[in-house]
Amino acid sequence: QTVVTQEPSFSVSPGGTVTLTCGLSSGSVSTSYYPSWYQQTPGQAPRTLIYSTNTRSSGVPDRFSGSILGNKAALTITGAQADDESDYYCVLYMGSFWVFGGGTKLTVL
Amino acid sequence: QVQLVQSGAEVKKPGASVKVSCKVSGYTLTELSMHWVRQAPGKGLEWMGGFDPEDGETIYAQKFQGRVTMTEDTSTDTAYMELSSLRSEDTAVYYCATVDGDYVYFQHWGQGTLVTVSS
Numbered sequence: 001q002t003v004v005t006q007e008p009s010f011s012v013s014p015g016g017t018v019t020l021t022c023g024l025s026s027g028s029v030s031t032s033y034y035p036s037w038y039q040q041t042p043g044q045a046p047r048t049l050i051y052s053t054n055t056r057s058s059g060v061p062d063r064f065s066g067s068i069l070g071n072k073a074a075l076t077i078t079g080a081q082a083d084d085e086s087d088y089y090c091v092l093y094m095g096s097f098w099v100f101g102g103g104t105k106l107t108v109l
Numbered sequence: 110q111v112q113l114v115q116s117g118a119e120v121k122k123p124g125a126s127v128k129v130s131c132k133v134s135g136y137t138l139t140e141l142s143m144h145w146v147r148q149a150p151g152k153g154l155e156w157m158g159g160f161d162p163e164d165g166e167t168i169y170a171q172k173f174q175g176r177v178t179m180t181e182d183t184s185t186d187t188a189y190m191e192l193s194s195l196r197s198e199d200t201a202v203y204y205c206a207t208v209d210g211d212y213v214y215f216q217h218w219g220q221g222t223l224v225t226v227s228s
Contacts, residue, residue: 036214038154045204045221046146046154051214089154093213097170098156100146 004092006101012080012108020104021072022090028071033092035073037066040087040103049088050075080108111135113205113219120225126193129222131205133186142208143188144215145179147201157190157203162210195226 003025012018022035029035031053038046048057050066053073063078073092077084085108090101116130133141144159158169158179167179178191188205205219 034213045218048216052212100154103153
């Protein structure tokens, strides 16, 4: 069974930088998995942030960036703002199906 | 711009079926690859399945095979997700979402439909 791993929670100070990661229970994440990232606030539908590892979706501020760091996909928020406090999900494309990570709850304080 | 508008909340008894709709505007359904993702209360997102335009087939997550049916009515640009043999664990918000064919990511999302399974 494919398991995509994310940090359950993270905190960052306003104006700070934080990197959330997205790994595989076995193996390394590469661009071939087309990692994408989504932001979700309570009661709202997910919002697409990053696709194909590092491409920002339309309207997403450039303080959000995606990359591969080591054997994981990563989402970096530079200059965190209060309204970045959300849940963040990554998803990997496994060739014929998708697997979401468990999500990271980001606190900005 | 693609807009996806889903049907309203449902309450079902265990063992029943539910059918959620997702109306497309801004594009025609034939131009899109529609998928379904669900989220149980307080839990993460879970891909259920969707249309694979490469072979024209609908693919389902193994977990839901035999219990879920995804269909499309191209005359009304409406997609449907029907889940049968409902149990309490199926209580969740169900989202329709389009998948971009080139970069295989969830591009546009519906607002979600809460399905509550309770006796």
